[in-house]
Amino acid sequence: MPVGTAAPAIEARGLTKTYPGGVAALDGLDLTVRAGTVFGLLGPNGAGKSTTVKILTTLARPDAGTASVAGHDVLRRPERVRRAIGVVAQRSGADPTATGRENLLLQGRLYGLRGPALAARADELLARFALADAAGRPARTYSGGMLRRLDVAIGLVHRPEVLFLDEPTTGLDPEARTAMWEEIDRLAGEEGLSILLTTHYLDEADRLAERIAIVDRGRVVTTGTPDGLKGELRGDAVHVELRDPVDPAAGPSLAAALGASAGVRETVLDGRRLSARADDGAAAVPAVLAVLAGAGVPVAAVTVARPSLDDVYLRHAGRRFADADVDARAVPAGGVR
Known part of the structure; x- marks a missing residue:
């Protein structure tokens, strides 16, 4: 040694x-x-x-x-x-x-x-x-x-x-x-x-x-x-709460449109939530809203934040931390922790 x-x-x-x-x-x-x-x-x-x-x-x-x-x-x-x-x-x-x-x-x-x-x-x-x-x-x-x-x-x-x-x-x-x-x-x-x-x-x-x-x-x-x-996640996290769930099959095309028009990346669509990353989150919001409106996807709320461990988890696990916690509680008796 x-x-x-x-x-x-x-x-x-x-x-x-x-x-x-x-x-x-x-x-x-x-x-x-x-x-x-x-x-x-x-x-x-x-x-x-x-x-x-x-x-x-x-x-x-x-x-x-x-x-x-x-x-x-x-x-x-x-x-x-x-x-x-x-x-x-x-x-x-x-x-x-x-x-x-x-x-x-x-x-x-x-x-x-x-x-x-x-x-x-x-x-x-x-x-x-x-x-x-x-x-x-x-x-x-x-x-x-x-x-x-x-x-x-x-x-x-x-x-x-x-x-x-x-x-x-x-x-x-x-x-x-x-x-x-x-x-x-x-x-x-x-x-x-x-x-x-x-x-x-x-x-x-x-x-x-x-x-x-x-x-x-x-x-x-x-x-x-x-x-x-958290530093590995460049820029801001943009989280959009949708009024209605979106078909997961629409995720790839929606992500492509958001990337092309709003300049966001790492888009994840999960039911009524959409998360993405942007170099300047505040500047990207208007374009994100425009793309979603054009796709007929009504928005309930949008937030911009600096990267958190929740965003790190989302990036590496492919789902939000809170959703994973809910999934775990559904494990039948005799499951593990």
Whole structure:
């Protein structure tokens, strides 16, 4: 290994996983997370994010592919992986009948911590996560934000090298969500933890992750920094809401007409929505409206915006993020996430 380089905190190649009933969760997923960074795994519900986390944390085995975490092979050395990681799952792992302090002490004992050192670590985490006043209360009495903070504290008791945060802010109110974002920033900045964050919130990935991988249908469709991925989309995004759905068969001819007359590109027609890119979105709008009027396509609204991660997703996955999320919710019981 060249001098000055570090082994990846997480590396996965060709991960494949199919659940009973033929539900394909992962289809050759590749992933590399540099040590000491926050890496965002961004995708709609059902994209395969949680299955990826289960494999990387040794809770599931892939049908094919390889993966290592903190330098340890997840299949050959699962016990070493488990000692090197902290995991905050989507559902709380805290014992609801135990107090906050008792939950931290129990987790520490599972990792071999004992005596004054464990007590000091529990006190440190309770103070850090603003839970000291509630330390003697059962976890079932905690608010959603408090319980989520306790979950993160539990994952940090043994000072892991790699922390997995699986949808850490789902269900939190805006204030609790912002507080969690600030804590994740501190974990990465002050402690130098390697963090894999899975989320289906576009703004969360944009705000927290140094690099992201966009996952769709069990594959990574693109990876890079949030700003870099948005920067690849030159110009402005032009989004048109149509009054009535348009036959998809009309899409190619409409896209050609828009390109020729309005100077837009990368046109995507999806029912009552049309999205395109233009070097100067505001200047292109009148021509776009004229082409649509000439084609007998009535318009309800039009917006122009700078590129977003939603536009990145649209470009690489061929559908809008919100539509993919809706599709995923339609997966039958027993589907994947």
